[in-house]
Amino acid sequence: MTLTLVGLSHRVAPVTLRERVTLDLEGAARLARSLGDAVCLSTCNRTELYLEDIDEAEAVAALERVAGEPLDGVLYRLREDAAALHLFRVAAGLDSLVPGEGEILGQVRAAYEAADPGPLLGHVFRQAVVVGKRVRTQTSIGESPASVSSAAAALAAQVFGDLKGRRVLLVGAGRIGELAAANLASRGAHIAYIANRTVDTARELANRFGGESIALTEIATHLADVDVVLSSTSAPEAILHANEVPSRRHTPLFFIDIAVPRDIDPAIAKLDGCFLYDIDDLEAVVAETLELRRAEASRAEQLVEEEAERFRSWRASLDVVPAIASLRARAEEIRTSELAKVDRRMSDDALRTLESVTSQILNKLLHLPTIRMKEAAVTADGAEYADAVRYLFGLEEETP
Amino acid sequence: MLEALFWPAVLGYGEAAVAYANARTTRAATWGVRLGWLAQTALLAAQVVGADGFPWSSWAGTLNLFVWFLVGTYLIWGCKPRFRLLGLAVMPLAVTLFVVARIGGGTNARVSHYGDLFLVLHVGMLTAAFAGFTLAAGLAALYLWQEHRLKGRAPDILRMRLPPLASLEFLAWRTILVSLPLLTLGLAIGVIRQRRDGGTFDQREILTLLAWIVYGGFLAARPTGRRAACLALGGFALVVIARVALAGSHFT
Numbered sequence: 001m002t003l004t005l006v007g008l009s010h011r012v013a014p015v016t017l018r019e020r021v022t023l024d025l026e027g028a029a030r031l032a033r034s035l036g037d038a039v040c041l042s043t044c045n046r047t048e049l050y051l052e053d054i055d056e057a058e059a060v061a062a063l064e065r066v067a068g069e070p071l072d073g074v075l076y077r078l079r080e081d082a083a084a085l086h087l088f089r090v091a092a093g094l095d096s097l098v099p100g101e102g103e104i105l106g107q108v109r110a111a112y113e114a115a116d117p118g119p120l121l122g123h124v125f126r127q128a129v130v131v132g133k134r135v136r137t138q139t140s141i142g143e144s145p146a147s148v149s150s151a152a153a154a155l156a157a158q159v160f161g162d163l164k165g166r167r168v169l170l171v172g173a174g175r176i177g178e179l180a181a182a183n184l185a186s187r188g189a190h191i192a193y194i195a196n197r198t199v200d201t202a203r204e205l206a207n208r209f210g211g212e213s214i215a216l217t218e219i220a221t222h223l224a225d226v227d228v229v230l231s232s233t234s235a236p237e238a239i240l241h242a243n244e245v246p247s248r249r250h251t252p253l254f255f256i257d258i259a260v261p262r263d264i265d266p267a268i269a270k271l272d273g274c275f276l277y278d279i280d281d282l283e284a285v286v287a288e289t290l291e292l293r294r295a296e297a298s299r300a301e302q303l304v305e306e307e308a309e310r311f312r313s314w315r316a317s318l319d320v321v322p323a324i325a326s327l328r329a330r331a332e333e334i335r336t337s338e339l340a341k342v343d344r345r346m347s348d349d350a351l352r353t354l355e356s357v358t359s360q361i362l363n364k365l366l367h368l369p370t371i372r373m374k375e376a377a378v379t380a381d382g383a384e385y386a387d388a389v390r391y392l393f394g395l396e397e398e399t400p
Numbered sequence: 401m402l403e404a405l406f407w408p409a410v411l412g413y414g415e416a417a418v419a420y421a422n423a424r425t426t427r428a429a430t431w432g433v434r435l436g437w438l439a440q441t442a443l444l445a446a447q448v449v450g451a452d453g454f455p456w457s458s459w460a461g462t463l464n465l466f467v468w469f470l471v472g473t474y475l476i477w478g479c480k481p482r483f484r485l486l487g488l489a490v491m492p493l494a495v496t497l498f499v500v501a502r503i504g505g506g507t508n509a510r511v512s513h514y515g516d517l518f519l520v521l522h523v524g525m526l527t528a529a530f531a532g533f534t535l536a537a538g539l540a541a542l543y544l545w546q547e548h549r550l551k552g553r554a555p556d557i558l559r560m561r562l563p564p565l566a567s568l569e570f571l572a573w574r575t576i577l578v579s580l581p582l583l584t585l586g587l588a589i590g591v592i593r594q595r596r597d598g599g600t601f602d603q604r605e606i607l608t609l610l611a612w613i614v615y616g617g618f619l620a621a622r623p624t625g626r627r628a629a630c631l632a633l634g635g636f637a638l639v640v641i642a643r644v645a646l647a648g649s650h651f652t
Contacts (some may be wrong), residue, residue, distance in 0.1 A: 140423070144559070145558065154558055155550075155557065155558070157564060158546070158550060158558070158562075158564050159565050159566065160564060160565075160566050161563075161564035161565075161566040250624050250625075251624070252625065272626070275551060277553060281553040281555075284553075285555055287555070288555045288558070289559060
């Protein structure tokens with residue numbers, strides 16, 4: 001069994017090329033199945049084909065068909081342990097644009113499940129998922145937000161704790177605001193109101209989030225009813241001023257202003273119970289947490305290397321598995337044929353005892369050689385041990 | 401015997417105080433708190449058995465008991481990985497006070513000076529309440545710091561994470577909610593005993609009564625945000641003055 005990887009990623013190919021070979025999950029699975037035992041991992045940052053016993057030239061040709069142009073010079077090719085190590089790093093988020101981003105782990109799992117590959121690829125992908133989980137649970141690499149929208153949600157959680165049930169007023173129905181609102185909603189917040197210059201767009205977004213659309217002029221009247229205000233309009237000047245904010249004696253009010261020019265009057269930050277973060281503040285927080293991610297990446301690399309070593313051991317043990325299986329089959333064959341010679345002369349009880357005793361003798365006799373062969377398999381001597389066992393026990397000769 | 405129990409306790413607390421400094425060793429710190437507290441519990445039990453009564457009537461003995469209550473309260477409500485910085489505030493204080501209690505002979509005391517159950521209950525309950533108020537003050541101080549960082553938009557706010565404001569506020573309130581009845585009972589028992597002896601109110605009792613009013617008002621009005629934190633710290637300041645500045649016993 002051979003393992004090969006052919007692919008391209010953000011490290012070697014520009015987005016103009018990557019977008020031509022990006023496939024959706026079904027398309028990737030179709031491509032993999034057309035090649036045989038293969039898995040195609042396709043995200044916005046990479047398209048990679050993992051192959052089991054398939055000529056890499058076939059994979060290159062398949063990718064070039066998808067791209068509609070030759071890909072020489074941008075495709076990387078990795079084999080065996082190097083291919084596995086690469087997949088483990090990908091699953092751990094270490095090969096991502098933002099180190100430790102978590103989405104890739106789900107994409108690796110989905111690609112594997114959609115492709116239903118052979119035993120070697122199955123093993124390496126299952127292990128990759130384990131590596132990804134280990135890195136996320138045993139390091140802090142994924143704890144810090146990697147984007148402005150996730151930083152905004154994390155900061156809101158620093159004020160309110162659990163965001164479940166917290167009410168959000170979204171001002172502006174643009175793409176960035178929608179992303180940030182989705183991030184808050186994914187943490188349990190309720191997008192209660194959407195205010196926008198174009199009422200139809202606000203209504204459409206309100207339907208999606210299960211909220212209510214309101215006019216921009218109604219913002220101030222709803223402030224007493226929300227916990228978070230998220231603003232991202234393209235208004236040329238501030239649309240919310242300090243004198244419009246009601247007194248917050250009991251619960252805090254958290255303002256996120258990701259608009260440029262800013263939508264929210266900076267004086268609001270000085271009000272009791274009010275917190276305000278603008279785009280510069282959020283970017284500073286993200287930059288700070290990226291430092292933390294990079295620091296954690298070295299710990300994650302150690303975990304990945306441990307798993308790669310485990311994979312190498314597993315691969316090596318495969319060399320001796322056929323020899324062990326043959327040895328055990330041969331021993332069992334001798335045992336049953338010898339028992340057949342005596343079974344007519346013995347009672348059922350005695351025969352059962354004999355069956356049990358001979359099985360135990362065989363197991364005990366073969367236990368140590370089995371262990372030793374597996375241990376040797378990890379070293380360079382594994383194949384020689386397997387050959388020696390085959391020779392000594394005549395495992396490749398025909399049985400009489 | 402008491403010696404053999406003091407060292408595991410102080411080592412456990414000390415280990416926790418050091419381990420809380422690093423986010424990666426928080427779990428080790430938690431175990432240090434747990435094991436240290438178990439050792440101190442055994443130490444207190446051994447002291448009770450040895451004295452056949454209440455061996456913490458001296459200031460050092462009371463300090464020993466106070467540390468046990470403080471760490472116990474922290475174990476119940478604050479000993480969580482996300483509250484690492486609270487541990488970093490509580491455990492060094494606990495180690496220091498515990499060592500001071502030992503220097504003052506409070507961890508070796510085997511003699512009970514209180515033949516009266518009233519006094520035992522009075523001192524025990526007040527000490528437990530003061531431990532609770534200390535933890536509440538720690539939580540309130542953390543609240544003010546976290547609020548200051550959030551208001552000031554500190555870039556490292558997510559790098560060095562404190563518990564959310566809402567959690568700090570709720571925990572401080574709950575700690576005071578449990579501690580105030582203990583203070584009330586302790587005070588009531590003390591007043592009854594004093595009236596029996598024909599004594600009058602002294603400065604310490606007046607200050608403690610003031611603290612009771614502050615904490616009572618805190619629970620009744622249930623303020624939020626910075627006001628709540630300032631009130632919890634104000635009450636604690638009165639407690640500290642009553643316990644430290646006006647040291648000495650008003651019972652004979």
